[in-house]
Amino acid sequence: MFQEYHGRVHDIFLRAHAVVADKKKKRKRRTHVGDDPKWSESALVFDTESRITADQSLTFGVYRTCKLAGDGYKVTEEGIFHADDLPAKERKALATHISTAVSDVKAFPPRFPAYSRSQFIKRVFWPAIKRDGALVCGLNIPFDLARLALDWTRGDKGEWSLTMSQYPDGNENQNRPRILITPIDSKKAFIALAKPWKPEEWKDGGEGHFLDLRTLAWALFNKSFSLKTLCEELKSRLTIYGAAAPFFISKKCSGTARLR
8 A cells, every 4th residue: 555655745634723822711610519508598397296007197287487597597487287187176176275375476466377288288388498498397307298298109210209289189280399208228318309390480490408307416426316305415495496496406406517
């Protein structure tokens, strides 16, 4: 081959890309995790109680909505909710409690709302997430979220996919995303909000924020706690903080983490 073309002259064609020598490339500024606010501007704290039957179905729950004020949270509303099918006798017991309960939220006349599960989901739960981008907080929160769910299926990656809203005919309301829980072990789980149908209508694009204080406490102290024992460990007064105890614990735990 070399002998065949040896001594002959051929044209060579090259393609080149010219770059201006003094023009510097602009680097995109990277967003660091540390730039995100440590605490959400809003929080929804709740806890549920269930029956001791095999299904552990919801009986009632308590909640507080909070707003960040300085280095703490201020309670904006507190109330109670109960199962949609709670028997009249048990509803009467709750009504008796509500009639004597003193809210920590100053208002005139005093306000201590009581909702059914469906009303709580519609009026408190979804607005807190969709409108406020609230941090949903509780102790062993996967259990509490499951008490609020109407149905569940296994997700594409083996996670629990919780249906939180349905139409009166029993069909799923797909305008409300599912909550996805991926268990890691007995003390940890990934919790996320499925992508909403119209994420632009949701604060933070529909990115849910969840905090399980059972996991946080395990990470800090390397042992399991109930709500009562964790309050004792942190010298928190459970009877005073009531429904807000889980979030008070989260603030205490955060302080402990910084000190360590």
